[in-house]
Amino acid sequence: MASSEEKRAVTVNEVAAEAGVSIKTVSRVLNNEPNISEKTRVKVVAAMAALKYQPNPAARRLASKRSDLLMLVYDNPSDNYLINVQHGALDACKQHFYSLLLHPCDYRAPSVAADIMQAARLHACAGLLLTPPLSDLRALIDMLDQGDTPYVRLAPSTPSIKGLEVGTDDRSAARDMTLYLLGLGHRRIGFVAGHPDHGAVGERLHGYRDALGQSGLVFDERLVEQGLHSFESGVACGQRLLELAERPSAIFAANDDMAAGVLYAAHARGLRVPEDVSVVGYDDTPLSGQTWPKLTTLRQPIRAMAYAAVEQLAAREPQARVRTLGYEIVVRDSASAPGQG
Amino acid sequence: MASSEEKRAVTVNEVAAEAGVSIKTVSRVLNNEPNISEKTRVKVVAAMAALKYQPNPAARRLASKRSDLLMLVYDNPSDNYLINVQHGALDACKQHFYSLLLHPCDYRAPSVAADIMQAARLHACAGLLLTPPLSDLRALIDMLDQGDTPYVRLAPSTPSIKGLEVGTDDRSAARDMTLYLLGLGHRRIGFVAGHPDHGAVGERLHGYRDALGQSGLVFDERLVEQGLHSFESGVACGQRLLELAERPSAIFAANDDMAAGVLYAAHARGLRVPEDVSVVGYDDTPLSGQTWPKLTTLRQPIRAMAYAAVEQLAAREPQARVRTLGYEIVVRDSASAPGQG
DNA sequence: CTGAAAGCGCTAACAC
DNA sequence: GTGTTAGCGCTTTCAG
Numbered sequence: 001m002a003s004s005e006e007k008r009a010v011t012v013n014e015v016a017a018e019a020g021v022s023i024k025t026v027s028r029v030l031n032n033e034p035n036i037s038e039k040t041r042v043k044v045v046a047a048m049a050a051l052k053y054q055p056n057p058a059a060r061r062l063a064s065k066r067s068d069l070l071m072l073v074y075d076n077p078s079d080n081y082l083i084n085v086q087h088g089a090l091d092a093c094k095q096h097f098y099s100l101l102l103h104p105c106d107y108r109a110p111s112v113a114a115d116i117m118q119a120a121r122l123h124a125c126a127g128l129l130l131t132p133p134l135s136d137l138r139a140l141i142d143m144l145d146q147g148d149t150p151y152v153r154l155a156p157s158t159p160s161i162k163g164l165e166v167g168t169d170d171r172s173a174a175r176d177m178t179l180y181l182l183g184l185g186h187r188r189i190g191f192v193a194g195h196p197d198h199g200a201v202g203e204r205l206h207g208y209r210d211a212l213g214q215s216g217l218v219f220d221e222r223l224v225e226q227g228l229h230s231f232e233s234g235v236a237c238g239q240r241l242l243e244l245a246e247r248p249s250a251i252f253a254a255n256d257d258m259a260a261g262v263l264y265a266a267h268a269r270g271l272r273v274p275e276d277v278s279v280v281g282y283d284d285t286p287l288s289g290q291t292w293p294k295l296t297t298l299r300q301p302i303r304a305m306a307y308a309a310v311e312q313l314a315a316r317e318p319q320a321r322v323r324t325l326g327y328e329i330v331v332r333d334s335a336s337a338p339g340q341g
Numbered sequence: 342m343a344s345s346e347e348k349r350a351v352t353v354n355e356v357a358a359e360a361g362v363s364i365k366t367v368s369r370v371l372n373n374e375p376n377i378s379e380k381t382r383v384k385v386v387a388a389m390a391a392l393k394y395q396p397n398p399a400a401r402r403l404a405s406k407r408s409d410l411l412m413l414v415y416d417n418p419s420d421n422y423l424i425n426v427q428h429g430a431l432d433a434c435k436q437h438f439y440s441l442l443l444h445p446c447d448y449r450a451p452s453v454a455a456d457i458m459q460a461a462r463l464h465a466c467a468g469l470l471l472t473p474p475l476s477d478l479r480a481l482i483d484m485l486d487q488g489d490t491p492y493v494r495l496a497p498s499t500p501s502i503k504g505l506e507v508g509t510d511d512r513s514a515a516r517d518m519t520l521y522l523l524g525l526g527h528r529r530i531g532f533v534a535g536h537p538d539h540g541a542v543g544e545r546l547h548g549y550r551d552a553l554g555q556s557g558l559v560f561d562e563r564l565v566e567q568g569l570h571s572f573e574s575g576v577a578c579g580q581r582l583l584e585l586a587e588r589p590s591a592i593f594a595a596n597d598d599m600a601a602g603v604l605y606a607a608h609a610r611g612l613r614v615p616e617d618v619s620v621v622g623y624d625d626t627p628l629s630g631q632t633w634p635k636l637t638t639l640r641q642p643i644r645a646m647a648y649a650a651v652e653q654l655a656a657r658e659p660q661a662r663v664r665t666l667g668y669e670i671v672v673r674d675s676a677s678a679p680g681q682g
Numbered sequence: 683c684t685g686a687a688a689g690c691g692c693t694a695a696c697a698c
Numbered sequence: 699g700t701g702t703t704a705g706c707g708c709t710t711t712c713a714g
Contacts, residue, residue, distance in 0.1 A: 009691090011691055012692065037700090055692075058403040059403050059690070059693085062403050062691080064706085079424045083424055090445055099464065101441070101442060123440065263633060291631075292609075364708080367708095377684090400706070401707080402708090403706090404710075
């Protein structure tokens with residue numbers, strides 16, 4: 001099986017010879033350029049197949065300054081979130097023959113924007129995927145708009161006029177979830193807000209207030225705690241909320257990690273969920289199916305968003321600059337009517 | 342700030358001119374080649390710094406057939422495991438100026454080995470990181486040994502004579518954890534085994550038996566359930582174990598996801614953990630700190646292993662072909678003496 | 683110890 | 699429609 005000879009990769013030259021055309025023609029069909037007769041294109045394609053030709057990415061990149069690399073830029077949103085983004089992006093990459101490069105970074109570093117730009121230039125990236133909070137980093141967006149590397153912002157919260165966007169309507173989603181809780185009969189609903197730097201998550205608080213207003217309830221700011229996206233911050237916020245003299249009968253956390261933290265805080269106080277207190281999360285990350293009880297949560301289609309983001313990048317002419325994906329409430333076991341044994 | 346001119350990247354030529362040497366000399370210092378006088382090296386380094394020179398990876402790759410890309414090859418071990426591997430690998434990559442490429446695949450596909458080889462060749466990868474179960478895929482290892490792309494197997498279970506390895510002593514670790522439970526006073530300890538295709542995890546069952554034998558207890562196969570690494574499989578195994586006429590007083594799951602599943606099964610039966618039954622996991626993934634109660638688990642330094650793996654690849658001459666990292670029991674709240682209120 | 687010349691495999695301008 | 703000629707920015711021979 002294994003030949004002792006070095007496996008020489010086949011090149012355009014050999015394909016050209018096999019097909020009886022010039023290398024430029026081969027290059028043309030490779031890049032789907034116009035001005036090729038159907039007849040020659042078929043010949044070339046056949047030759048490529050026969051020789052099992054695989055274009056050399058490095059050569060391509062050097063000559064064209066474009067690669068098949070997509071860079072996923074993130075600053076450690078929750079691991080659960082990240083892994084979902086990766087899954088979605090990877091699926092789409094496979095589909096479109098891209099490779100995915102990981103680029104973690106610190107969004108508070110003064111040089112992030114410049115660092116990212118440089119990394120993108122060095123790898124001649126075909127596009128960038130920005131996850132929150134980087135999708136709202138003005139300095140970065142501005143530099144990106146100056147250059148010509150396409151990029152897509154995932155779940156952005158600040159508007160912009162250039163650049164691709166893929167998101168959901170966080171505000172409506174949070175409103176619907178709150179309405180769901182209200183529909184169950186809850187009247188005092190605690191809210192654990194997301195990290196202040198993550199814009200889209202701020203929208204969730206607005207949605208919560210919308211639902212309250214729409215139902216004629218007054219907003220009580222003691223029922224809102226500022227979380228930081230982490231499990232630990234969820235535990236802390238949950239504790240404070242559950243210590244309140246007038247304890248909320250339900251708590252809505254702006255992401256699943258924090259909801260799991262609230263669950264923990266409830267258990268630690270000997271409270272049963274959902275009998276004594278209902279808890280709901282947001283995102284439908286894997287974690288939400290691995291807690292006791294399983295979390296009722298809001299499926300923000302993270303994976304689908306990442307998939308769509310890559311497709312936006314892949315499309316020569318994106319249908320729309322901004323795409324908004326739907327959401328749905330995933331009812332599991334952590335919420336019920338108040339006071340129900 | 343933003344110049345309207347295209348930013349021309351500086352090249353070796355300019356550095357060479359600046360330093361008053363030939364481009365070959367610049368190339369030499371770039372690649373740490375020997376035979377350079379300290380004096381010229383300093384001159385060149387200064388010129389590179391002054392011009393803020395950044396070598397072009399594509400050009401380098403094309404000329405040398407080596408890149409700065411490391412490929413992480415995996416077939417979806419648990420998300421929690423994967424994310425830890427990524428963190429560790431990424432840390433080391435930053436340190437050694439590598440970039441990380443993700444390469445998910447299906448280890449049961451007949452063509453995996455060939456696919457991986459091809460991807461590695463296309464990207465001219467500087468090295469491969471194989472996670473279980475791919476780290477034990479004979480067909481792949483054989484092809485890799487034939488070629489000259491360095492690779493490192495993470496937590497391999499089958500021996501080999503070539504190739505780098507980084508792992509822990511799973512058998513001893515599992516033995517120690519079992520001994521810990523035994524030390525707490527447990528006598529009937531259930532075991533949820535890992536996926537049969539994941540070799541290293543099989544070692545954990547051996548360790549469990551070692552501890553039993555060493556303590557003069559007889560092995561009871563009814564206490565062993567075959568899991569599949571997933572939370573759901575943990576729930577199923579937990580249910581069966583907890584339904585036993587002689588219910589085990591402690592359950593040791595071969596990974597954290599399954600341990601979380603056992604926790605779920607216990608709660609579902611109204612059992613308190615650890616009062617009614619102790620549960621311990623393995624891996625110390627993020628999940629183990631996010632359950633109720635928090636899982637006592639075994640810290641297999643996944644992150645450190647991945648870090649070490651990249652360092653092995655980075656080192657021109659690895660100190661040792663196989664590196665074994667230590668482990669430790671992380672005592673949290675899910676295990677206590679049996680029958681203790 | 684250093685340099686000149688020749689590509690790596692592909693795409694970009696232009697010709698035809 | 700198609701081919702020719704140059705490079706992209708770097709590493710490799712191989713001389714000195």
